[in-house]
Amino acid sequence: MDFKEFIQSRQLSTFPIGLGGCRTKSYSFESCDYDLMVFDETSLNDEVVSYENNLITVHHASLSETNTKKLLQYDDLNILQDDSWNLKIFLSKISEKRNLLYSDFAKNSLIESLFCCQKTKDSIENDDPFAACWQKCASYYLADAITSLNNFQSSPSHMLDSLRNFEKNSINGHISDILQTIGIERATPTLLERMLKSTVGFSDLIEKNNNSQLIKRKYDFFMENSMLSDCYFYLGYVNKENFSQIKDELNRKQDVIHILKIAFDIESDSNQLLRHVETIQTSCNELLEIIATP
The missing domain is CATH 3.30.460.10 (Beta Polymerase, domain 2)
Incomplete structure (x- = not known):
């Protein structure tokens, strides 16, 4: 072009x-x-x-x-x-300083993931409706971290495929924890269509920059190529990015939970959320140890 x-x-x-x-x-x-x-x-x-x-x-x-x-x-x-x-x-x-940057971004992502894990626990304890949103973000930040530890740029459309294809080692062994806690096994055409509409709505509400047109184009590509899991992962990642923009203002944006329930395909079982959070926390702490080891 x-x-x-x-x-x-x-x-x-x-x-x-x-x-x-x-x-x-x-x-x-x-x-x-x-x-x-x-x-x-x-x-x-x-x-x-x-x-x-x-x-x-x-x-x-x-x-x-x-x-x-x-x-x-x-x-x-x-x-x-x-x-x-x-x-x-x-x-x-x-x-x-490329290698240093990848390592630094991975560390920052792990810290963000642990922060989201704690916010999930606090939200469950306080009956905050955003608990499941925080848990989803924790999983996606872990995905960012592992992607970066493989010296691979974060790219929402391609990240799930890259996670599948990274070599097997002590770092990438935690990829299964991401897949287990994000919910991609629930991806169906009907669910993804509903998620798309809410994701587009949330993007228009937060970004206001026509990104919803791009989201729709990528959704169409995934669906035409029967890439349901990749589509689910992509939509969730987009919502993670936009949720992160308003995470400090949630007390003034309580109404967005209605759109996020569908956009994030959030889990309502608090016990399940806690299990997911504990899985992610364990992974993050183990990866932080690996990074800190000379």
Whole structure:
């Protein structure tokens, strides 16, 4: 795809720009969007734009970024324009500390997972309806951690497949705990259709950036290719990301539980939730020990 006209039409010609995401890898799907990293030094939200029958996600970025998750998204970018060479220098610095970044992101994800586990327990004790949402997030953060420990970028559409194919070792032995606690065995066409509608609704409510169009496109691809488990995992991951955006404001957003019950396909059995949380906690603590071992 030639991005020159798109860049000009969006008045982005003065900024360093790179193409990232799965479109730069061998495993991308036809439903995948193009991740355009525009280093305009702003903190604007991502924009999903339709262009020539494709969807382009415009990520507004900074050459002084320090967030580990974002730095990993910039790793191995295909540079589209960089007159000053500042982007090339920036990417070179990321490449030099790639292994450290993956390890740091894995550790952060494990800590987030443990935090979500504790929030699940607290919510159960206080009859908080969001308990199951926290448990789902705990499982997905564990998935992020294991993916990162394999030096693989987090990519919701492809993550389940990558988890299936990682080599067998002490780290990847915990993948079964993710699969056991996320609920993908419940994936059916009827359930996924309901999850899609609520996931799209939740995205429109939180993101407000047309990402729902991309979610629908990926859902259609998964369903057309009978990839029910991958679809379930993908929808849940999208909801995890959006739930994380409002996790500190839940007391003011109690009504969203109605849409999340379907979007997350949440479990109502508190005993089951506690079993899931204990499984995830054990995995996280064991992985933290492995990371800490010289």
